[in-house]
Amino acid sequence: MSDTTVDRPLAEPPPVSRRQRLVDALDERLGLKSLQYPIPAHANTLAYSLGGLSLISFVLMVATGIFLTQYYNPDPAAAHESVRHIITGVTLGGFVRGFHWWGSMAMIVLVGLHLLRVFASASFKRPREGNWVIGVALAALTAGLFFTGSVLKWDQESLEALEHNIEIGKLLGKFGFWFSDTFGGIPLLTRLYVVHIAVLPALFTLAVAVHLLLVKRHGMAPSPFGDRAKDSGPEPTRPFTRHLAELGVLGLVLVGVLTLLAVLLPPVHGPTPIEGIEVTKPPWPLLWVYPVEDWIGVVGILWATLAIFAALLAVPLVDRSPELHPRRRLPVVIGAGVVVALIIGLTIYAAVRPVASHISM
Amino acid sequence: MTGTSRGPRLLSAIAVAWLAVAALATPAAAHEGEESVPALTQVQVAVAILRTQPEQVDLAADRINDATEAEDKDGVDIDRVEQAKTALEAGDMAKTELLLEQALGACPGQPVTNPAGVRAKLPQTACPAPPAHELALGRVPLHGAAKPTLLAIGAVLTLGGLVLTRRIR
Numbered sequence: 001m002s003d004t005t006v007d008r009p010l011a012e013p014p015p016v017s018r019r020q021r022l023v024d025a026l027d028e029r030l031g032l033k034s035l036q037y038p039i040p041a042h043a044n045t046l047a048y049s050l051g052g053l054s055l056i057s058f059v060l061m062v063a064t065g066i067f068l069t070q071y072y073n074p075d076p077a078a079a080h081e082s083v084r085h086i087i088t089g090v091t092l093g094g095f096v097r098g099f100h101w102w103g104s105m106a107m108i109v110l111v112g113l114h115l116l117r118v119f120a121s122a123s124f125k126r127p128r129e130g131n132w133v134i135g136v137a138l139a140a141l142t143a144g145l146f147f148t149g150s151v152l153k154w155d156q157e158s159l160e161a162l163e164h165n166i167e168i169g170k171l172l173g174k175f176g177f178w179f180s181d182t183f184g185g186i187p188l189l190t191r192l193y194v195v196h197i198a199v200l201p202a203l204f205t206l207a208v209a210v211h212l213l214l215v216k217r218h219g220m221a222p223s224p225f226g227d228r229a230k231d232s233g234p235e236p237t238r239p240f241t242r243h244l245a246e247l248g249v250l251g252l253v254l255v256g257v258l259t260l261l262a263v264l265l266p267p268v269h270g271p272t273p274i275e276g277i278e279v280t281k282p283p284w285p286l287l288w289v290y291p292v293e294d295w296i297g298v299v300g301i302l303w304a305t306l307a308i309f310a311a312l313l314a315v316p317l318v319d320r321s322p323e324l325h326p327r328r329r330l331p332v333v334i335g336a337g338v339v340v341a342l343i344i345g346l347t348i349y350a351a352v353r354p355v356a357s358h359i360s361m
Numbered sequence: 362m363t364g365t366s367r368g369p370r371l372l373s374a375i376a377v378a379w380l381a382v383a384a385l386a387t388p389a390a391a392h393e394g395e396e397s398v399p400a401l402t403q404v405q406v407a408v409a410i411l412r413t414q415p416e417q418v419d420l421a422a423d424r425i426n427d428a429t430e431a432e433d434k435d436g437v438d439i440d441r442v443e444q445a446k447t448a449l450e451a452g453d454m455a456k457t458e459l460l461l462e463q464a465l466g467a468c469p470g471q472p473v474t475n476p477a478g479v480r481a482k483l484p485q486t487a488c489p490a491p492p493a494h495e496l497a498l499g500r501v502p503l504h505g506a507a508k509p510t511l512l513a514i515g516a517v518l519t520l521g522g523l524v525l526t527r528r529i530r
Contacts, residue, residue, distance in 0.1 A: 044530065087501050094501050095511060155497070156409065242529070249525040256518030263503055263511045271412065271497035277402060279409040354417055355410070 035244065038237035042223040044246050047121075050114035052247040054142075055208060056254060057107040061145070062201060064100040072152065074193035079154035080272050087269060098262030104146055106258060108285045111142045119315065119336060122324040123221035129316035131214040134207055136312045141204045143285075148196035150283055154189065155270030157280040162188060164358075167298045224324035278357040281350060288343045290350035293358050311339065396430055400437040403428035404461050407445075411458045412497070422449055425461070438464045 016024075027033045042048060071090050073082035086093040115135065118124055124132035151158045151165070166188065169179025181188045222235075270280070281290055292300035319332040326333045407424035410417050425446050429439060441464035448456040503511065 084498060087498055092507060095503060095507065156413065246526065246529050249522050249529055251522075252518050253522035253526070256515045256520075256522055259511055259515030259518065263508060263515065266500050266502065268500055269498040271409070274405055274409060277406045277409055279406055279413055354420055355414060357406075 036239040036241050039220045039240050039243055040222070040235045041238055042226065042235065043220045043243055044238055046250070047117050048220070048223075049243075049247055049250055050110055050117055051211075052243075053250055053254060054107060054110040054114055056247065056251040057103055057110055058201075058204060058208070060103045060255065060258070061100060061107060064096050064103065065197060065201075067096045068100060069197055072193075074152070074190045076154065076187050076189045079152065079189060083153050083155075083269055087266075094266055095262050098266040099258050100149075101267040102258045102261040102265075104149055105285075106254065107142060108146055111139050115139055115312075116340075118221075120326055120333075121221065121224055122319070122326075122329065124316050125319070125322070125324070128214070128218050128221060131211060131218065132316050133313060134211045134214065136309060138204065138207050138211060139312070140309060141200055141207065145196065145200050145204070146283075146285060148192045148200065150286075151189065151192055152196060153269060154273065156273045156277075157270050157282070159273030159275065160278055160280055161282060161286075162192075163275075163278075164298060164301065168302050171299055171302055222324065224326075279355055281355060284347060284351070287350045288346040291346050291353070294356055298358055308339075308343075396427075396432050398427065398431060399433040399435065400428040400431035400439065400442070401433075401435065401465065403431055404437055404442060404465055408458060408461045408465075411454060411461070415454060418449065418454075421457075422446070425449060425457075436465070 023032070068086060071082060071086045071093060073079055083097075086097055088094070118132065118135065124135075147161070147165075151162050166179055166181055169176030172179070177183055178191075179188065184191070281287060289301045289304050292304045294300075296303075315332075319329055321329065323329050403424045407421045407428065410421045410424065414420075425442060428434075428437065428442050429446070441460050445457045445460035445464065448460055502508070
């Protein structure tokens with residue numbers, strides 16, 4: 001019997017395609033196949049792709065931002081004119097600026113929805129509390145990128161935003177020195193430009209790297225939703241590369257939608273700013289603090305913002321039960337719902353109420 | 362307690378909270394001590410309001426009134442402000458804006474509504490460049506082949522991406 005086995009001719013190895021050889025060569029050098037680790041099937045849903053889409057929108061912001069920095073002049077005397085030049089005098093400048101503007105809106109929405117999804121599915125619970133804190137820091141950095149970007153266009157709304165920024169800096173006393181318009185002998189607009197194009201993106205990239213490493217370390221959080229949550233059996237898995245492919249496809253949709261918006265609804269550019277007047281409202285993501293400022297003054301912006309981020313940071317401390325489903329965490333979920341409703345309500349109220357002067361008048 | 366009975370209570374609580382917020386929603390005293398604000402600033406604000414938020418006629422009217430009552434009227438032609446007040450009361454926004462600009466000694470605005478009929482009746486102010494606050498662009502549409510090309514690219518990426526998403530799943 002052993003003889004017959006020995007005498008049987010060896011089977012030909014299956015032919016390896018050129019593409020496979022290329023993948024193997026790259027894998028040998030770059031370790032690409034290590035990305036094929038299994039993740040639960042629920043990760044391949046839109047809700048669990050919001051974080052990845054936020055990162056894609058950040059990358060799009062960097063790409064379009066690099067284009068805009070070639071033409072933008074951060075000197076207060078020339079900033080408005082340089083934005084006008086980008087819109088009217090640079091080939092596709094208006095389109096790229098529109099893409100950047102709509103992309104920033106998309107990033108704000110995606111980061112907000114990602115935060116809500118993580119909260120709703122209790123993905124911040126042990127051992128992922130540290131990653132929740134990093135996620136909150138990323139949300140703060142996103143808000144910082146949005147605010148500084150809205151100032152750089154240097155129209156009336158931008159100047160009023162900067163004047164509020166300076167007032168808040170004064171409220172911070174010694175700690176607000178950086179927001180003084182005279183610090184360092186460089187205009188605040190120019191320094192905010194550096195923050196927008198270098199400091200915040202660098203911090204964001206660093207925080208994202210840690211965020212992703214911790215996701216890999218702890219694994220994808222379990223989902224409390226769907227039939228799988230009720231079953232006792234193990235959830236089917238998919239390779240992480242499949243998740244990356246789906247993210248790439250969703251990224252194409254994002255680019256497509258942003259392209260359409262940038263062409264069909266290009267953002268406006270307001271008038272050259274006049275100092276000492278207050279006739280505009282902030283853009284919608286910042287609008288919710290406008291009524292708060294009405295009621296308690298500029299200090300309201302500071303306290304409301306700090307309160308929101310303090311509440312976000314406190315979430316893992318307040319909601320410590322092992323329960324994941326929102327129905328079994330009702331008090332915390334209702335509390336968060338009230339806060340979200342309050343922010344939406346304040347935004348709507350601020351949108352319909354007349355403009356008011358809060359500073360210098 | 363069931364989820365069904367909790368819902369209406371929760372909604373009621375939110376409604377009450379909102380009524381409380383609305384009751385507090387009185388704007389801060391933005392107009393306290395208006396007399397101390399120079400007429401120049403008040404007129405600038407009125408122009409900016411008319412230009413950026415033409416629906417806020419009452420706010421603009423307040424600023425024009427405040428300008429006429431300001432202690433510091435330096436650099437402002439108050440007669441023109443009074444004329445602007447009359448024009449605003451008559452509902453002529455373009456004339457109001459023009460008169461306010463002239464009250465500041467500025468060059469009459471370029472993109473005002475129906476400028477021909479208004480300017481013909483008013484003396485022109487010599488001015489080499491338009492006032493800075495007029496340099497607003499609004500929405501600037503794309504021209505030429507770029508617009509249909511980019512629209513096609515956007516549509517292909519959106520639809521293609523959606524189709525691929527379904528296929529990948």
